[in-house]
Amino acid sequence: MSVLNPNDVSFCDLAMPGVQGLLPYQPGKPVSELERELGIRDIVKLASNENPLGPSPTVLEVVQQALPDISRYPDGNGFGLKKALSNRLQVEPTWITLGNGSNDVLDMVARVFLGPGREAVFSAHAFAVYPIATAAVGATARVAVACGGDSAQPYGHDLNAMRALVNERTSVVFVANPNNPTGTWLPGNELEAFLQSLPPTVMVVLDEAYGEYISEPDYPQSVEWLDRFPNLIITRTFSKAYGLAGLRIGYAISHPEVCDLLNRVRHPFNVNSLALVAAEAALQDQDYLSRSRQLNDQGMVQLTAAFQSLGLDYIPSVGNFICVEVGRDGRQVFDALLRLGVIVRPVDGYQLPNFLRVSIGTQAENQVFIDALGRVLADV
């Protein structure tokens, strides 16, 4: 056997081909990092679609109470939370899979249904985790052209274009409703026709991470579809409207046989004990949820009005974030905003180079962002 010098080993060459080509997910810049870099305080972060209200007080209480038990493993089956979700959603607990954030569930779906020789279909400008989960297991991504910039849902999913990419190798279709970062959404009748048009052997992931924010009457009650479309996997999260992003908890609702498969690749104890009690309490705190929605609706009006008075176009959004067109390289504007202590999200990685995505914050946070954006755009 030839002896290779350890310094001559290229570990990238040793990685699986799908991993070699991957770029890691780019998270929003943490406040603490910008504080270190600039040596300033009072930073406004509107970069990760977090809930600006902070956690619900009842959640904080149950987490405090659960702290002495963290030397124990959590309930690996999440009995209490699944029961609470089961009551809320009117589905049996055997239809629910808990995840370490809904990203964890997306990853489980990929590990169960995707691999070399198989294809996943999703839209251009769709959530970044779909291409990562697909490539990580060696499957091929088929990216559908999105709706045009001047259509009713600018840069949103074009279901016909997605349908056209489905073939005998397609195992999973990812649909984000609404999508991040575009904030575009699909009404129930269009999605239902799409499901109807697909072979029942193609798994459809319907990502409803922002579903709780939406009040459009045509937004689908997708859980009701599960009986008719057993290939449907609905994913939801406690990270956004429920304000638990830091605890990492989300879930899938699907046919029990699909649940059983997801469970086979699920890491043992993937959801921690604090997240389990927090999510159960969050689910009961409907007052917090309605305050979150209300704050979001008001913030959306505040931001869109400001964009209009600055003469900026934006993509109409139903989420807790919005993409604004800054008319130049978004990354430059992002950097200039950082120097003013405001963190937003560049979306060049989503093929939207002239846009920035901003999360809806409190009224005061939104105003800091609006003032900073006005200054930056006047300067450049």
Ligand SMILES: *Cc1c(COP(=O)(O)O)cnc(C)c1O
């Ligand atoms: C934020 C987000 C998620 C959820 O992430 P978690 O892992 O649950 O925190 C899922 N899908 C989309 C489209 C998102 O924007």
